[in-house]
Each structure stands twice: as C-alpha cells, then as structure tokens.
Amino acid sequence: xxxxxxxxxxxxxxxxxxxxxxxxxxxxxxxxxxxxxxxxxxxxxxxxxxxxxxxxxxxxxxxxxxxxxxxxxxxxxxxxxxxxxxxxxxxxxxxxxxxxxxxxxxxxxxxxxxxxxxxxxxxxxxxxxxxxxxxxxxxxxxxxxxxxxxxxxxxxxxxxxxxxxxxxxxxxxxxxxxxxxxxxxxxxxxxxxxxxxxxxxxxxxxxxxxxxxxxxxxxxxxxxxxxxxxxxxxxxxxxxxxxxxxxxxxxxxxxxxxxxxxxxxxxxxxxxxxxxxxxxxxxxxxxxxxxxxxxxxxxxxxxxxxxxxxxxxxxxxxxxxxxxxxxxxxxxxxxxxxxxxxxxxxxxxxxxxxxxxxxxxxxxxxxxxxxxxxxxxxxxxxxxxxxxxxxxxxxxxxxxxxxxxxxxxxxxxxxxxxxxxxxxxxxxxxxxxxxxxxxxxxxxxxxxxxxxxxxxxxxxxxxxxxxxxxxxxxxxxxxx
RNA sequence: GGUCCCAUCGUCUAGCGGUUAGGACGCUGGCCUCUCACGCCGGAAACCGGGGUUCAAUUCCCCGUGGGACUACCA
Numbered sequence: 001x002x003x004x005x006x007x008x009x010x011x012x013x014x015x016x017x018x019x020x021x022x023x024x025x026x027x028x029x030x031x032x033x034x035x036x037x038x039x040x041x042x043x044x045x046x047x048x049x050x051x052x053x054x055x056x057x058x059x060x061x062x063x064x065x066x067x068x069x070x071x072x073x074x075x076x077x078x079x080x081x082x083x084x085x086x087x088x089x090x091x092x093x094x095x096x097x098x099x100x101x102x103x104x105x106x107x108x109x110x111x112x113x114x115x116x117x118x119x120x121x122x123x124x125x126x127x128x129x130x131x132x133x134x135x136x137x138x139x140x141x142x143x144x145x146x147x148x149x150x151x152x153x154x155x156x157x158x159x160x161x162x163x164x165x166x167x168x169x170x171x172x173x174x175x176x177x178x179x180x181x182x183x184x185x186x187x188x189x190x191x192x193x194x195x196x197x198x199x200x201x202x203x204x205x206x207x208x209x210x211x212x213x214x215x216x217x218x219x220x221x222x223x224x225x226x227x228x229x230x231x232x233x234x235x236x237x238x239x240x241x242x243x244x245x246x247x248x249x250x251x252x253x254x255x256x257x258x259x260x261x262x263x264x265x266x267x268x269x270x271x272x273x274x275x276x277x278x279x280x281x282x283x284x285x286x287x288x289x290x291x292x293x294x295x296x297x298x299x300x301x302x303x304x305x306x307x308x309x310x311x312x313x314x315x316x317x318x319x320x321x322x323x324x325x326x327x328x329x330x331x332x333x334x335x336x337x338x339x340x341x342x343x344x345x346x347x348x349x350x351x352x353x354x355x356x357x358x359x360x361x362x363x364x365x366x367x368x369x370x371x372x373x374x375x376x377x378x379x380x381x382x383x384x385x386x387x388x389x390x391x392x393x394x395x396x397x398x399x400x401x402x403x404x405x406x407x408x409x410x411x412x413x414x415x416x417x418x419x420x421x422x423x424x425x426x427x428x429x430x431x432x433x434x435x436x437x438x439x440x441x442x443x444x445x446x447x448x449x450x451x452x453x454x455x456x457x458x459x460x461x462x463x464x465x466x467x468x469x470x471x472x473x474x475x476x477x478x479x480x
Numbered sequence: 481g482g483u484c485c486c487a488u489c490g491u492c493u494a495g496c497g498g499u500u501a502g503g504a505c506g507c508u509g510g511c512c513u514c515u516c517a518c519g520c521c522g523g524a525a526a527c528c529g530g531g532g533u534u535c536a537a538u539u540c541c542c543c544g545u546g547g548g549a550c551u552a553c554c555a
Contacts, residue, residue: 015555050554115553122552131482132551157553175485184483184551192553199555223484223550246486253547281492284504288493292503311486311493314548318491321505331518368518379517432514443514455516 008040010214012066012073013203015047016058019264020065022317023218023248023256026282030245030310031216032071033283036302043210044076046087047203049196059087065265069275070298075210083210088202095197098205098235099158099190107234108190110146111138111159134159134187158191160200160227168226173214173243173307175222185226200224204231207240216243216307219314220255243307246286247314256317272345272373273322277329281322285315295328326371339363342373349377351384358383361465365457383465387452387474396454397478401437402445408435409446410475419468421460428459449478 012028014020035042044066048054063078075081085091102108111134122132139161141149150156162185169179190201197205207215222244232239248256256263268278276297283301284294287310296304330338339360346353353359366379389397396402408431413419419427432438444454450462450471463471 013555017555047555053554111553118553126481129481178484180484186551189553194553196553198553203555218549219485220549220555244485247549249548251491255549284492286492290494292494294492294504313486315493316491318505321492324505327518365517369516439514441514447515453516454514457517458514 006213008035008038008213009043009211010035010040010216011043011045011207011210011212012071013045013047013206013217014062015050015053016055016062017053018055018058018061019266020062021256021263022265022268022282023263025069025071025265025278026248026285027217027245028066028069028071029279029282030243030287030305032073033302033305034214034216034307035074036299037305040213041074042071043081043083043212044073044086045206045210046077046089047199048087048089049192049198049202051194051196054089061266065269068269069265069279088197088206091202091206092195092197094209095191095202095205096195099197099201102160102190102231102234103158105234107161107231108158109139109161110141110150110156111187111189112141112149112154112156113137114155131184136187139187155193157189157193159187160190160230162187162227162230168229170225170229170239170242172222172225173241174246174310174312175244178222178225180223180226182226185230188224188227200227201231204228204235208232208235208237212240214241214243214307216245219244219247243310246311248285249314249316251316251318253314253316261317261319268372270374272342272375273326273371274329274333274341274373276333277326278322280329281325285317286311295325295332323371330367330370330373335360335364335367338367338373338376342376345374345377346380351377351380353384358465358467361461365461365465382452382456387477389448389452389478393448393452396445396448399445401435401441402449403479404435405431405437405442405446406449406475406479410472410479413463413468413472413475417468419463421464424460424463450474 010031012024012031014024014028032042034040044063046059046062048059059077063076066073073079075083075086077084077086080086099108103110113134118134121135125132138159163182165182167179167181168185169177171177188200189198191197206212225242229239250256250260252260254260258264262268265278269275279298280294280296280301283296283305287305289296289304289309342363343353346359362380362383363376366376369379370376397406409427412427412431416423432442435442440454443459446459447456447462448454450459450466451457456462466474
C-alpha cells in the first residue's frame with residue numbers, strides 16, 4: 001500500500017454519538033467523491049476523545065450505516081491501513097508525545113485554573129459585554145512553580161499559547177480568502193484534565209500524521225482554523241487545503257437539528273428510502289453540476305464532482321424533494337431490485353411473500369405509489385390480507401347493479417381456469433356491453449370487491465395479481 | 481454582545497457585465513384514463529435595500545438590512 005507524495009488523501013472524522021447525522025453523511029459523501037474523482041484515498045477516523053459522550057455500539061452502527069450507503073473507505077478502524085490506529089482513543093501516546101513538543105517550544109502551557117473559576121470568569125465577561133475568553137492567568141507561571149504544582153499532583157489542562165497580535169489570513173476552497181483577528185482567538189485547551197486531547201489538537205496531529213491533503217468539513221469549523229494553522233506552523237508542518245462546506249439547515253434556516261425532524265441516516269434507511277436516492281439528494285445540497293442534470297448514481301457523481309462547484313450558502317433539507325427523488329428511484333430501478341430491498345419490510349409485517357411471482361407483480365404495481373420501501377407494504381396489503389369494508393362500501397356493493405356486475409364477473413371467471421390480462425380486458429368490455437353499465441358505475445363496485453378500494457390499479461392487473469381463484473373468492477365475499 | 485460567513489422563485493439551484501434570468505421539488509391548469517397513482521404538456525413564482533464603478537449591473541466594490549455559525553476541559 002504505497003502512497004505517492006501528491007496523492008489526495010481525505011478523511012471523514014465523525015465522533016460516535018450513536019447515529020450518523022445526515023449532515024455527516026453529506027460531509028462523508030463530498031470527501032468520498034473528491035477522493036474518487038482524484039484517484040485518492042478516503043479515510044474513516046473516529047474522534048472519540050470525549051469520554052462523557054462515548055456510547056457503546058455507536059462505532060459499529062456508524063460503520064454499518066456508512067457501508068450501507070456505499071461510501072466505502074480505503075482506510076479505517078475495522079479495515080486498518082498504513083496510518084493507524086484510526087480511533088483517537090487508541091492514539092493517546094501519540095498526542096502525549098506531540099503535546100510535549102509544543103510545551104517544549106513554548107507554543108503550549110500548563111493551566112491550573114479549575115472549571116469553577118473559568119465559569120465565573122466567563123459570566124463576568126458576558127455581563128461586561130466583552131467576548132468570553134481565557135484571561136491568561138496561567139500563561140506565564142514560572143517553570144519551577146509549574147514543576148511544583150505538577151509534583152503536587154494538581155489537576156491541569158494544557159492550553160495553546162496563541163498570539164494576541166496581528167491577524168491570520170488563510171484560503172479556503174469554498175470561502176476564498178478569510179481573515180480573522182488574532183485577538184479573537186482563545187487560548188484553546190489542547191489536552192483536557194482527563195488527559196484526552198480536544199478536537200483541535202487531535203485532528204491537527206492526526207491529519208498531519210495521516211497525510212491528509214484536504215480537510216473537507218462543515219462550516220462550523222471555519223472560525224477555529226487560525227488555531228489549527230498556528231499548530232501546523234508550530235510543528236513545522238505543511239498546512240492542508242481547507243474546504244468548509246455550507247451547513248445543512250432546518251426549514252427555519254437554523255442549523256439542521258434533531259428537534260425539527262429526522263436527522264439520522266438510519267431513520268431514513270429504516271423507512272426504506274433507497275440509499276441511491278438519499279445519496280443523490282444529499283449530493284445536491286450545496287453542490288450542483290454545470291448543467292441541469294439532477295439524477296446521478298454514486299459513481300456518476302464521482303465522475304463529475306468538483307470542489308469549485310460547492311456553494312457558499314447553507315441549504316435547507318427539503319423532505320418534499322427527498323420524497324420525490326425517493327419515488328423517482330423506486331420507479332427507475334429494476335423491479336427485482338426493489339423487490340429484494342423491500343423483502344425485509346414484508347417479513348417484518350408478517351406478510352407471506354413466498355409466492356415470488358405474485359410478489360414481483362405486487363411490487364411492480366405498488367411502486368407507482370411510494371417514495372420509500374416501507375410504504376410498499378401498505379400498498380401491497382390489499383393483495384394479501386382479507387378485505388374489510390366500511391358501511392359505505394357495503395352499501396355500494398349491495399346495490400342491484402353492483403350485484404349484477406359481480407355475479408356476471410364471477411360466472412365468467414369460473415368458466416375458464418387460465419386468465420391472461422388481455423382476456424380479462426376483453427371480458428370487462430364484454431361485461432360493460434352486456435350489462436349496460438359503464439364508467440365508474442361499473443368499475444367502482446368491481447374494484448371495491450377485488451381490491452377493497454374504488455381507486456387503484458386497473459381490473460386486468462388486479463385479477464392478474466390475485467389470480468383467478470382468489471379473485472373469485474373475493475367476488476363471492478363481496479356479495480355476501 | 482464580539483468575530484467570521486452567507487444572500488437568485490416558498491425550497492434546492494444555473495448564471496461568472498449585455499439572457500424573454502434557465503432547470504428541479506412543491507403549487508397549479510390540461511392531456512392520458514373508469515378512478516387513483518405513474519407519465520406527458522403548459523402556467524404562476526426570484527435577482528434583500530441604498531450608494532458607487534461602467535456605455536451597461538443579478539453579476540464587481542462599499543454601506544445597510546436580514547439570516548447563520550462560532551464564541552466549552554463537545555465535536
């Protein structure tokens with residue numbers, strides 16, 4: 001597994017919080033697409049440096065979900081790679097080694113302030129309307145005093161000694177040139193009192209060691225870039241290319257959150273949105289090709305994707321359009337593929353689909369009505385469960401014309417064992433002619449008897465799916 | 481509050497000085513059809529405001545307004 005020096009290497013670095021956020025999926029997707037487009041490597045790294053938030057099973061779930069969406073990575077915790085380990089909690093020694101360098105060079109310092117003091121400090125600053133920031137109390141403690149406190153076993157954190165003068169100017173592929181005053185940048189905690197690194201420190205160290213060339217992540221990180229650049233330079237490392245993606249938004253334009261609907265990829269998968277549709281939809285949030293085309297497979301996206309067509313403005317996650325795309329995909333894919341994907345939903349619902357020929361026909365019909373696979377079950381029930389009629393339904397079926405239609409159809413169907421759709425079609429025409437009942441007057445009672453609803457597929461399709469015997473049974477039932 | 485980012489139909493977006501401002505979702509009219517759905521055809525719908533620059537601004541610059549993000553020993 002050799003890597004040449006200018007090969008693109010990107011990473012998706014989620015923290016295992018229990019589920020994969022759709023915003024995370026978008027970030028993963030753009031990283032994946034860029035890697036594929038450039039013939040580079042896509043790496044999965046787990047950022048589990050917050051012990052308080054670590055959740056058991058979250059890692060496995062994350063990997064399963066990512067794999068299900070087809071975003072296969074080249075290196076990661078479960079498959080390894082040349083730059084592991086790929087889980088930050090397993091890299092503590094590496095961080096320890098690197099923080100010492102920063103300590104030695106004076107780019108970082110020990111801080112013994114406890115959280116109470118920090119909290120009071122922030123409160124005071126807020127009330128005085130000044131930006132809440134560390135006041136630098138421990139910035140210049142003499143070496144001997146530090147050694148003494150350490151020897152006493154006092155709890156400490158390690159902070160970045162960030163310069164307060166000047167400004168940091170950097171380039172971002174999406175934002176172009178960004179300038180931030182150094183006075184606005186805090187002395188970020190790099191190592192927490194539990195010995196774990198914070199995001200800022202761990203990601204800089206890991207991105208360098210893993211030879212990451214492009215950091216593609218959400219816009220919420222934009223304002224912390226100066227801290228990161230400062231660390232790269234303190235270590236004497238090359239600074240990677242930054243690509244800050246526009247945020248995914250709720251319909252009220254706030255950052256997409258759990259409170260306003262489903263944000264977990266799993267929940268969409270559970271409802272049976274096709275991963276192809278979900279990926280395609282997500283790809284169009286913040287990125288667009290030069291032409292008007294909108295339907296792309298994952299591999300097609302990888303061919304046309306480019307960073308310079310990423311938008312700046314946040315994008316509202318619009319369920320209506322997702323649903324449209326879901327339906328479009330379900331109709332566009334092979335029936336057999338949809339049938340395979342939908343199978344588990346039928347099994348969960350306890351519907352016997354062992355008759356595969358029938359099942360395929362049911363799916364072929366149901367897919368015109370749905371945008372996710374779980375919906376096919378509801379549209380298929382009429383073909384499997386026995387029908388129930390409302391009072392109004394009963395009243396319609398009991399009408400004299402209805403009875404004439406049903407008994408006519410019954411005796412006709414009984415007359416022959418094998419009925420092809422064309423034959424049923426001809427029979428229907430004949431019935432209409434002989435009974436002198438046409439249009440809805442004819443079709444509604446008949447469809448109600450066969451399907452349990454006046455609205456739905458045409459009669460030949462219904463008979464074809466049900467089969468002659470079941471159709472007869474239903475006609476008889478409806479006449480009771 | 482401070483800093484940073486952003487701004488074309490309701491939503492996702494095309495546009496990179498001169499266009500009847502294009503497409504998609506949704507909405508809507510029609511066609512297909514016994515109905516529903518699918519599908520097809522059409523319609524309404526946008527350049528946040530004010531200054532500049534320019535022969536010419538949706539497009540470039542500035543200010544304003546609005547929205548968002550960040551402002552933790554969370555990521």
